[in-house]
Amino acid sequence: MHARIASLAAFLAILLAAPPARAQAPGCSGTLSGAVQAAFDCTITMGKGGAGRISFAVTPAAKVPGTKSFAPGAIEVRGPLELKTYPTQTLVQAKASLTTAAGAHFTATGGERGKGEVTLTIANMERYAQLPGRYVVNGTYQARLVPTKKAKKGEVVVDVQFTVASDVLD
Secondary structure, three states: OHHHHHHHHHHHHHHHHOOOHHHHOOEEEEEEEEOOOEEEEEEEEEEEOHHHOEEEEEEEOOOOOOEEEEEEEEEEEOOOOOOOEEOHHHOOEEEEEEEEOOOOEEEEEOOOOOEOEEEEEEEEEEEOOOOOOOEEEEEEEEEEEEEOOOOOOOOEEEEEEEEEEEOOOO
16 A cells, blocks of 8 residues: 555656646647648747847748748747737738749738738747746747749648747746
8 A cells, every 4th residue: 555655646746747738749730731732840949039029930840742942930029928819910020931843932921011921829828837937838820821923823821830848938
């Protein structure tokens, strides 16, 4: 009986010391639809800019089939970061671009004179109790890339889901 209690106590200690469930699986994955259709793994990084701005960079983990080049997103929002959706017009800046294997180019930019659409949604932010100043941020990123002159028609939609650990929110 004493061994069972010790095992239970050890299990509870590990469970209580573990970060929240969302924090256990940092990652990033996305899909492309429209003129290019593919799924991809990605990385997301957060940074701190001037005037309290928070930046996000989404990078594909490998070359995405059907593309010649692909930059899913570089986004900057005014801080402090909040649980909300940041539509195109509210972003300080945003950029996403894709060139198909055939050479058609699609782009989206954010800000007041943006084209296409770029949306960042912050769904959850949790503080790591064990690591002061660190947060786990969950969210989604979507961009609707419109054709440039060379592509002429169609669009590409980028959908990304992410979980990232960050120390830039304090």
